[in-house]
Amino acid sequence: DVKVTQSSRYLVKRTGEKVFLECVQDMDHENMFWYRQDPGLGLRLIYFSYDVKMKEKGDIPEGYSVSREKKERFSLILESASTNQTSMYLCASSFLTGGGEKLFFGSGTQLSVL
């Protein structure tokens, strides 16, 4: 089974702190994604990466950056955390099926910024 592991299930940080969210996948997938999930807004794409050291902005990249130094690891960085970044963060990896990309998600990190 594909496994996508997010380093923390719950995280509490202070406003202004630099926050690192880590994600590791074990299926050698080229594509990895960071989404945030908010009630009533669904899943919104922050950044994605299609290869090591390659990244593309998603729909809501402001206030975030990413790092992909190894194929299996994709990190999301909040340079200076703000209260409006309190959310559930979901990491995913994917491969291309006959129909389209099949995403495998981690269980999420619930981040609270106080």
Next chain:
Amino acid sequence: QQQVKQSPQSLIVQKGGISIINCAYENTAFDYFPWYQQFPGKGPALLIAIRPDVSEKKEGRFTISFNKSAKQFSLHIMDSQPGDSATYFCAASRTGRRALTFGSGTRLQVQP
């Protein structure tokens, strides 16, 4: 701009009933339409998907109906069971773009 609009936000269905969730999209370049299912405390998981060359796809009790001219697609859950209680997301993407655009989600409760 919300490219994939999903309704209803929440749905309560009796056991054995039919659950119907609807999505509408704006971008005519979209050519892949999956549905994801999310249980509490878990990440979403692919449930079923369709491409626009067919109008319907069925897998067990789950069916996607697709209307290309109306730019709408829907998920039907037949004989709904309490174990189907979850949040469902529709999504869309186009060839060449790896990322999915998701709808806002529908929380389904199936009452025993």
